[in-house]
Amino acid sequence: MTYVSYVTGSDQQTPMQWPVVLVCVAIANNAYGIEYLNVTLDAVQRQLEDFKLRHPKPIGVLTTSAGSPVDVRETVTLNTDFFNSQYFWDLQTSIDKERIPQRVVHARGTGAFGYFEVTNDVSKYTKADVFNGIGKRTPAFVRFSYLIQGRDGLDVVRETGALVSKFYTNDGNLDFLSLSFPVFLYNSPHLLHPLNHAFKRNPKTYVIDSTARLDAISHTPEAIHQILWLLSDFGIFNGYRHMNAFPIHAYEIVNKHGDSYFVRFNFISEQGLELLSERAAVALRSNDPDYSNRDLYDAIAAGNYPSWRLDIDIIPKAHITKLNYNPFDMGALWRNGTYHTVTIGRLVLNKNPDNNFKDSELAAFNPGNLVPGIPGPVDDMFKARRFSYRDAQAHRLGINHNNIEVNLPKYAKTYNRDGVPPVLDNMKDAPNYYQNLFNGPVPFVDVARPKESPMIKFRQSTDLGESAYFYNTYVNTEGKRTRLATNMAGIMVNAVEEAQKEWLRIMYLVDRDLGARVEAALPLAEAQKILSRPRLVLVEENPKTYDLVPNCQ
Template identity: 55%
Template sequence: MLTFDGERIPERVVHAKGTGAFGYFEVTNDVSKYTSADVFNGIGKKTPLVVRFSTALQNIGGSDLGRELRGMSVKFYTKEGNLDLLCLQMPVYLYRDPIFFLNLVHAFKRNPQTHLFDFTAQWDLATQRPVINHNFFWTLADYGIPNGYRRMDGFPIHTYEISNKNGERHYVRFNFRTEQGFSAITSAQAAEIQSTDPDYFNRDLYNAIEQGNFPAWKLEMDMMTPHDIQNVDYDPFDVTRLWKNGTFFTVQIGRLVLNKNVENQFRDIEQGAFNPGHLVPGIPGPPDFLFRGRRMFYRDTQNYRLGRNHNKIYVNMPLYAKTYVRDGRPPTRLNMKNAPNYYSNSFNGPIPYVDEKRPREKLQVLESNAIDLEPLSYFYNHILEDEAHRQRFIENIFMSLVPVTPPVVQRALKLLNLIDRDLGRRVRIGYEVALAQSQAERAAQATPPPNLPIRNFPTAEGPPEHPPTKGAHSIRIL
């Protein structure tokens, strides 16, 4: 029992509820002129991998059907080390300043008093820090509840620098496009499914793989040259916006296929440690400030959850690893046996890796705190492909505003009007109707129905109105 008391590790602060599977990545196109990364070179080459899918806000026992962000974290076990691509089902992120993350999580998690998800806090932050609204719009549209993990895309968000064997650079955004075809479910459909199967996403993925319907995604990269980067009329490193059509070209890389369910969720998924700082030669990584913060924060949280040796847990181990880190808390594996534990040495100990082909020039990215509402207007008028989708989006907005305090509602309506007058007008009308209906329902619930029968409850002096059921347990205090 004492072992049982302390056997659990802390759950993740975000992305706690999830599932995953093993599979492989197969190269289908020659991209050697863009990157020297071994994992993406050699048509037909297969690389083993593990993928973890998750909801962002739910606790481990929560529902898969909430309207929120979802993650798709991919760990490639390459010959040059592990490559981790941490994706969302949205192509835009929530913020640019890495320190803002803690405020965002506090606002979008549970209220400290009611312990309920709090729309007032969410809209309060959204109106105070409008940078989050582009992602918030994607969440409130149909993209907020995909029809299972198999039918959603994955976007690693950042603009990555990649380089070829000659040190020539390109800048790319990776995209995992589902081969099952993207599809979504409405809020009403999600509520109906949730009433009978809150683990719908996890069950759907597991059953598909067990039945041999292996889910697959095409990996492609939208690409710009260094010349393009410096001549576009927007910041291509801004993770809160899309690249504009006509400013990039797209290159296919290969296919990701999941063909094996895990044997033990805790061993293979709960202990999984994904870090955007896990990169390989040929992919130097994103140069933006958000990435600099994330590659530190992820390792720190994994040290807290799993311990300093979390990279020696089986699911996190690279194919080949030599290190001077040893003698710590388990797991230590072979602890490097009798290899010298100092550097430099004369006995073939590991040596630091230097990528001689990495570009020698560094790109300096100058970032701005200014908020541009144009991407949100573009989303409303062009990303939402038809009037039916636009109406569902508006309904999700004004229904989320009904429980919000009036001052925050007025700020939200003003912001929506600045984004697009038609959007602001339609949300205001829908909000007023929904608020009136909500107030009428509360008034009806507060008035007791007429002619309710009055039940006489027993008093301390008399016997109960009905005797105990025959055979029921009774307790006597002696």
């Protein structure tokens, strides 16, 4: 792990990966054999020029969406009856409808194609075909995102990140929805609604409301653990390539003999985990609000393919009842000494999308997309997510979202018919009901599938032990604790006093040292808020021009 403390400009020596800058007279080492003369732009800025160099002439004749050639006179309005122009109506009606509902969470993001390669024999633990056979490669698509940001938000902010992957296996699509922290906010499915609303904009003022956030979390103490991760040094990662990711749930896996294990999957960045200080993040996003997207695109374009090692932490099913903690608690870390770790393989990204909307925006992920050998999680949160993700994708993309190219499995035979396109061949003339005597698709028998699932029962009382464990184990230096308290006070200072007091009470319950530090940081945060509040100063009287200066001047 690398912690980047400060960035101001190109003269600062940091372990961060800056965009590729080409300053040679001629460069010809790229996928298309293109030469660049005196180029100083990165791959993102060169994209349109790359297209032109690959296509020296226009790529074809302009047509309407129905394929009719467009006369040049239809592309201008002068002396053109554009109301009788099909080209005009194509444009007008298309732009009115080219947006689809954005994701409720994780709306801001980007994606890339690649593959997963098996590097170790894990047949002892799972019969999943995708994970068996050293050297086997499975095509994959990965989408990266920030949790709360809308489509037009900012990168490198203090927020939960995501790496969601789709493996196109021979047994169907396998989706892993992974977050940048190894713990999640809650275990109760009904908490998605109130917490999502509290973290979004206030419905009256339409601004981010710190009082609502503090109040909601105060009434959900199980969420404190992830909030501590968020406000600690782990809270801002240095772009998507330097982020670890965790699918959160405890997954059941099974081998060909029917033996079960519970595992947690971990995607570990082979670029190394790199974290940004608040100061470094502010400097980066003020200079480049698309920093994470640009960094990923440029790295892949330059052939510096990012990769993640996929590990599993393993607990045999027979050992589950002997643990002194709940291994299915999404807000808890597994304790050292109770599991062992095995590496499965590597996830490598080597191709940028040709069109971000077609691939990244239309990509639909569902944690319920599993394969034989991975029965999956058994907790109530997973059961709820299995339904809610499919429902969300059907709302965004239509009931046939798995027929969209980026979501299309290698093989599919179903009894589903019709609905909003794409319907592909709509199963042609095959029977549209099951069961039948006429040779429609039939199910298979998975003899190794577990015959029973454990019953998980959660305590009703709130346990702040996980939060205390994180504070005393991971936030274990004076600097880390000071920064955590400062970050927390920076949020609290924008909330009303009643919400502040309740939050302080809970911090003292987590750890007295944490409570005391946050309480001491509050007056400093209040003073900083007053001093940094900008005010308008008239620079010239005519015309009226104003400048922003700190309130203390």
